[in-house]
Amino acid sequence: MWKVFDMADKKTIKRKTDFKKGLDIFLFLLPAILLFVGILIAPIAVSLYRSLQKWNGFSPGTFIGFKNYKDLFTSGSINWMTSLKNALIIAFFSVFVQLPFSLLLALLLGRKYKGERFFLTVYFMPVLISTVVIGQLWLKIYNPDYGILNRALAALGLADWQHVWVGDPKTALGSVVVPTIWQYVGYHMLLMYAGVKGVSPDLREAAMLDGATNWQVDRYVVIPVIKPIIRTSVIFAVTGSLKTYDLVRIITNAGPTHKTEVPSTLLEDMLFLRNRYGMGSTISVMLIILCFAFALAITAAFKEKEY
Amino acid sequence: MQLEERYTLKKSNPAVKVLVYILLVIWAFINIFPIYFMFTFSLKSNEEIFGENVVGLPREWLFSNYVSAMNTGNMGLYFVNSVLVTTVSIFISLAAAMMATYAITRIKWKGANFTNSFFMLGLTIPLQASIVPVYVILSKLHWLNHYSTLIIPYSAFTLSMSILICTGFMVDIPYDLDEAARIDGCGLWGTFGRIIVPLLKPAYATIGIYAFLQCWNEFMFANVFISDSAHRTLPVGIKALSGAYTTDWGPIGAALVIATFPTLIVYIFLCRKIQDSFIAGAVKG
Structure with missing residues (x-):
């Protein structure tokens, strides 16, 4: 797109004064900058500063250096390690179960089966539904007395497998995942x-002339070509898992006994239950660091694998 | 977005084909079933749900569940609140994004590239990053529990994606048009208002759809910033309602349907457009 830009430069018509142009640029950018800096950038700067303080949100905070960060990783009562572990477990399942299955479906739908559009439309439907609704719905499915899951198990003669899914520490995290x-x-x-649909037909044709089967075309032509999309998906899946909040809040409410705590629920507790705003800021900062670190690491990992 | 089928495939083994169909149909069933289940239990009494008729169609269609959800559960109010908050957020985000993108892509100046990268930071920054300071400032200013308490953060959080999508559409507009407008005496603002804004119409839909889903379904900020029932949006309203009706499933089902079906019905008619919006948002990034 910058090439087009350069062409436009050459044709740019002289403007009255540089000052007028600068003012116009500033005014065009002003609403976006106000929103972006006011709600995102400035608060992050404040979070960074407050993360170094013991602060209850109202009185002036006292500066304590990196003690919050140290406590976060060493104090068991904060549950940070549990929350981080849970977020990473969710990320693991997203990357190694959800994405391969998504890829399989995408490749299969790329095979021009009848009803392709129908399947595509149906598979995308859950994305549009609010996670709060999804959570409520699954709570009904998991309900120990009346839920479909336990009833289905009973009907199949597997009553031994019945669980109080959401309340049992062994199955609580699974019921969120x-x-x-x-x-x-x-x-x-x-x-x-x-x-998959965007892969050049010539490439497919060439591979097939060489005798490749449909699977080999997918493996050696399609997957390498859509690698950038897979990378985007991996980044979204991992950062999304780190940010998990809605389903945990609705389904398990971080319980039983903090077993399914994730960073965002912990953050909320610091504000509303424990009045530890300094520690809350520390968790915010850790989340930003983790999201950027994973995004960079994933990008780097995909670069190495390119040939 | 080009999704046309232009390539050819080898004929596959019929047995494989059958297996694939079985997989596709099972997964389709797993996707449709919860929606069907939600719809049917929203019309049932507890006796039916807890008794023998768990998954069948309701024997008696209990529309009174919807009346309870609307009256006791205030779902009507929450629906209106959600519509209001979402619409205004989309409008602000779209307007701010179009102006910023115009300055970044169509005016020549030194910092354009840098400014663009700066806004793109927002694609990776988690919402949670700003919740503590924003909450403290809003509560000090006594600004919690207003519509604007949600509208302003929502506009900010959808801004980066809006700018990204806008850029994609704006670079497709020929620069000759800007030039022609300038020759005819339009300034930057005139060119923006008369040429760019009308030509960006296709971008409105893409950004609107994307921002709609972000705002309509947002739960964390709404849950933290809104404590009075007058300004609740649907996700928070559903949480409150499910707390009030722990044993009566019908009205909860009705609330879930009220929050979900309008989106799903629109999706059925505009599925291609909606899917393309998501592809544009992710793939161009």
Whole structure:
């Protein structure tokens, strides 16, 4: 796009004065900058500053250096390590279960089966539904007495497998992971499907003339070509997992006994239950660092694998 | 977005084809079933849901569940609140994004590239990053529990994606048009208002759809910033309602349907356009 820009430069018509132009640029950017700096950039700067303080949100804070960061990783009562572990487990399942399945669906739908559009449309539907609704719905499915899951198990003669899914420490995290993965398969599938459909027909043709089967075309032509999309999906899946909040709040409410705590629920607790605004800021900063670190690491990992 | 089918495939083994169809149909069922389940239990009494008729169509269609959701659960008010907050947020985000993108892509100046990268930071920054300071400032200013408490953050959070999508559409507009407008005596603002804004119409839909889903379904900020029932949006309203009706499933189902079906019905008619909006948002980034 910058090439087009250069051409336009040459044709640019002389403007009255540089000052007038500068003022116009400033005014055009003003609403966006006010919103962006006011709600995103300035608060992050404040968070960075407050993360170094012991602060209850109202009185002036006292500067304590990196003690919050140290406590975050060493104090068990804060539950940060549990929350981080849970977020990483969700990320793991997203990357290694959800994405491969999404890719499989995208490749299969790229095979021009009858009803392709129908399947695509149906698979994308859960993405449009609010996570709060999804959470409520799955709560009904998990309900120990009346939920479909336990009833289905009973009907299949597997009554031994019945659980208080959401309340049992062993299954609580799983009961959050399953809906999370289920909901966004359609999203990743759609992105990958767009990539599959965008692969140049000449490339496919060439591979097939060399005798490749459909699977080999997918493996050696399509997947390498859509690698940038897969990378985007991996980044979205990982950063999305780190940010998980809605489903945990609705389904398990971070329980039982903080077993399913994730960074965002912890952050909320610091503000409303424990009045530890300094520590809350520290968690915010850690989340930003983690999101950027993972995004960079994933980008780097994909670069190395290119040949 | 080009999704046409121009390539050819080898004929596959019929047995494989059957297996693939079975997989596709099962997954379709897993996607449709929860929606069907939600719709049917929204019309049932507890006796039916807890009794023998768990997954069948309701024997008696209990529209009174919807009446409870609207009256006791205030879902009507929450629906209106959601519409209001979402619409205004989309409008602000779109207007700010079009202006900023115009300055970045169509006016020549040194910092354009840098400014663009700066706004793109917003694609990776998690919402949670700003929640503590914004909450403290808003509560000190006694600005919690207003519509604008949500509208301003929502506009800010959708801004980066709006600018990204806008850039994609704006570079497709021929620069000759700007030049022609200038020759005819339009200034930067005139060119923006008379040439760019009308020609960006296709971008409105893409940005609107993307921002709509972000704002309509947003839960964390709405849950933290809004504590009075008068300004609740649908996701928070559903959470409150489910707390009030722990044992009565019908009205909860009705609330879920009220929050979800308008979006799904629009999706059925505009599925291609909506899918393309998501592809544009992710793939161009």
